Each structure stands twice: as structure tokens, then as C-alpha cells.
Amino acid sequence: MRVIDAHTHTWSREIISKRDLDSRRIAAKKLGVEPVLDSTVDSLRDAMNVSGVERAVVLPIDSAFHQEMPLSLTEKTDWHSNEVAEDPNIVSFVGLDPRRGKAGLKELERAVKEKGCRGWKMYPPNGFYPDDKEFDPYYDLCVDLNIPIIIHQGFTPRHKHVKYARPAYVDRVAADFPELNIVLAHVGYPWQDESLMIASKNPNVSVDVSGWQVFASSVPLKVHQMVADAKLMRVFPNRMLFGSDFPLFEYTMSLKKWRDFFTGLQLPAELIDQGYKQVREDEIEKVMWKNATRIIFGETP
Numbered sequence: 381m382r383v384i385d386a387h388t389h390t391w392s393r394e395i396i397s398k399r400d401l402d403s404r405r406i407a408a409k410k411l412g413v414e415p416v417l418d419s420t421v422d423s424l425r426d427a428m429n430v431s432g433v434e435r436a437v438v439l440p441i442d443s444a445f446h447q448e449m450p451l452s453l454t455e456k457t458d459w460h461s462n463e464v465a466e467d468p469n470i471v472s473f474v475g476l477d478p479r480r481g482k483a484g485l486k487e488l489e490r491a492v493k494e495k496g497c498r499g500w501k502m503y504p505p506n507g508f509y510p511d512d513k514e515f516d517p518y519y520d521l522c523v524d525l526n527i528p529i530i531i532h533q534g535f536t537p538r539h540k541h542v543k544y545a546r547p548a549y550v551d552r553v554a555a556d557f558p559e560l561n562i563v564l565a566h567v568g569y570p571w572q573d574e575s576l577m578i579a580s581k582n583p584n585v586s587v588d589v590s591g592w593q594v595f596a597s598s599v600p601l602k603v604h605q606m607v608a609d610a611k612l613m614r615v616f617p618n619r620m621l622f623g624s625d626f627p628l629f630e631y632t633m634s635l636k637k638w639r640d641f642f643t644g645l646q647l648p649a650e651l652i653d654q655g656y657k658q659v660r661e662d663e664i665e666k667v668m669w670k671n672a673t674r675i676i677f678g679e680t681p
């Protein structure tokens with residue numbers, strides 16, 4: 381089965397903040413693993429080759445309003461877009477905080493038109509609600525540029541503020557900009573029901589399953605329940621995207637294992653007995669690559 385990973389990250393220790401370096405070290409110590417201080421496109425490409433992942437989407441984050449960053453925004457956009465420029469199978473989004481106002485709008489347009497960025501990665505836990513009216517010019521521009529937005533939702537690292545990451549704060553944007561494609565990352569865990577409700581009522585909203593390998597490796601029933609509920613709400617199969625958050629969860633489940641888990645996903649008898657409908661292979665195929673082909677790459681699968 382073909383696979384697109386709609387949610388990955390790359391960085392080197394030169395481009396992330398001191399604070400992020402520190403929190404990576406602290407988190408790794410807690411888990412008893414080595415901190416990943418560099419994870420460039422080469423390690424992503426290696427993991428893709430090993431896992432049979434055909435295409436991947438890199439999502440940079442603009443944290444300049446929250447911490448001191450070593451690169452300016454344009455330098456960061458260029459670092460990421462240059463990194464993927466030679467590889468037709470890996471694309472980058474632009475990471476942008478909409479509180480940048482007019483300068484941010486200019487950068488969004490430059491990133492898409494000149495640097496080949498395929499969409500906008502938004503990270504509300506840096507301190508803003510996506511439905512602030514002030515940001516509407518950004519949404520208009522995304523419609524004009526015909527690009528999707530992937531919005532971080534739910535569980536957030538310690539120094540960021542999780543209250544901004546509730547799916548309910550995306551609803552007004554989705555409803556007022558029906559032509560704008562929005563992806564709620566991580567199915568908004570632990571607010572997956574809220575994410576599915578927002579996606580269910582707004583046909584322009586999808587979810588990505590990145591990060592859920594934490595559960596696949598320990599309590600797989602949690603993944604099964606989420607997929608079963610998504611199917612009940614008609615978000616699965618047409619508006620769910622496979623993703624990994626690579627390399628952040630490699631310690632719990634490799635990209636290859638996560639890909640294998642999802643391509644072979646079947647709901648267990650205990651859910652079918654409750655009345656949930658079994659998932660089919662042609663539906664899983666939409667999640668693994670067809671939906672991303674349409675929503676992110678703008679191609680007909």
C-alpha cells in the first residue's frame with residue numbers, strides 16, 4: 381500500500397532555541413533515552429526508505445513569540461525549503477505565528493510562491509487562539525494561494541500553553557472559510573471527540589493521526605476506539621490522514637511499525653459487538669495516502 385506521512389519534523393541544534401534543546405534533554409532523561417538534538421531530512425529519508433513511506437510533509441514551527449530563536453523567520457523558512465528542494469517526495473510547510481501581522485502575510489506568500497512551501501503549519505500553544513478575527517486576512521490569503529493549514533491541537537510540551545490548542549477554537553474559522561482546508565493534528569488528543577465533532581460539522585476539516593503510535597504501542601484499543609468513533613462521525617475514511625510526528629515518537633514505535641499497524645488496522649470484536657462498523661482496506665488506503673494526495677498535494681489520487 382502506498383503511504384504518505386502528512387506530519388513530520390526536521391531540525392538541527394543550530395536552528396532550534398536553547399529552551400527547546402533543554403526540554404528535549406529533560407524529556408529524554410525522563411524516558412531514559414538519548415535526546416534527539418539533530419534530525420535532518422537525511423534521517424527522515426532513511427526512515428521513509430526503511431518503512432516504505434513514499435512521500436512526507438515537514439512542518440516547521442514559528443516559536444519566535446514564545447522564545448528566543450537563533451534564526452529569523454525568513455532564514456528558517458529558507459532552511460527548511462532548501463533542505464527539501466532536491467527531493468520531489470518531501471515537501472515543507474511554512475511555520476508562521478499569525479501575530480506577525482502584515483510582515484507575516486508577506487512571508488506566507490513568499491514561502492508559497494518563491495520557496496515552494498505547500499501549506500501553513502500553525503502552532504497555537506505559543507499563545508494565540510486561531511479564531512481571533514485579526515487573523516482573518518491570513519485565512520483569506522490561504523484560500524487565494526489554495527494551501528491547507530495544519531494546526532497543532534491537544535497535548536502540548538510543558539513550556540507551551542495547552543488552552544490555545546482546543547479544537548473548538550478552530551470551528552469559527554472552518555465555518556467562515558468553507559474553501560479553506562484545515563487539518564487538526566493529532567486528532568487533538570485528549571480532545572479527539574471535540575476534533576471529530578468539529579470535523580464532522582465542517583466538511584473542510586480533516587484530522588491527522590500523528591502521535592497515536594504512543595497508544596498503538598501500549599493500549600492499541602485507544603486507537604481502535606478513535607478510528608471507530610471517526611467512522612461513526614463520518615470523518616473516517618475521507619478526512620483522516622496518516623502521520624507520525626517523526627522523529628518524536630520513534631522511541632515508542634518506529635515509523636515502519638506505525639505504518640504496519642495502521643495499514644493492517646482492523647477493529648477488534650469487542651467494538652464490532654457494540655455496533656461499530658468494521659473498517660475496510662479501501663478505506664484505510666484513503667487514510668494512508670489518498671486523502672493527503674488530495675488535501676496537501678492538490679492532486680487527484
Ligand SMILES: [Zn+2]
Pocket residue numbers: 387388389439625
Ligand atoms: Zn508535530
